[in-house]
Amino acid sequence: MNTRVKINKKQQNCCPVHFTFPEQEPITTDQASELEDLFKILANDTRLRLLHTLARVEEMCVCDLADAVEMTPQAISNQLQRLSDRGIVSTRRSGTMIYYRVVDQCVIGLLQKAMCLLADSERRADS
Numbered sequence: 306m307n308t309r310v311k312i313n314k315k316q317q318n319c320c321p322v323h324f325t326f327p328e329q330e331p332i333t334t335d336q337a338s339e340l341e342d343l344f345k346i347l348a349n350d351t352r353l354r355l356l357h358t359l360a361r362v363e364e365m366c367v368c369d370l371a372d373a374v375e376m377t378p379q380a381i382s383n384q385l386q387r388l389s390d391r392g393i394v395s396t397r398r399s400g401t402m403i404y405y406r407v408v409d410q411c412v413i414g415l416l417q418k419a420m421c422l423l424a425d426s427e428r429r430a431d432s
Contacts, residue, residue: 346391351376351384353416356393360413364397364406 388394395408
């Protein structure tokens with residue numbers, strides 16, 4: 306399913322035009338490798354949809370997440386395990402139910418910036 310991001314034509318860029326890291330040292334090989342691993346985890350449409358869904362609510366169980374993204378609970382569990390292993394999501398047990406929530410707020414910020422990037426790209430394409 307190809308969904309285009311709807312934006313207001315008068316909307317300004319939500320991502321900064323110029324952004325630098327003047328105070329930071331250059332990224333090391335180890336840091337670049339660690340970021341590559343993180344981006345590999347995030348570079349999956351199902352995991353991105355799960356994260357976006359979880360970022361919109363406080364927490365959800367696997368069954369509700371499966372309904373929200375129209376996938377089987379087993380497939381959702383597999384993807385949540387990858388996110389959990391990375392420390393991006395965490396769980397809370399209530400009886401027999403397990404609830405997932407995003408615990409890495411930086412990932413939510415990154416997701417917000419990514420959505421902003423989509424909107425800016427769409428705006429530029431329509432210009």
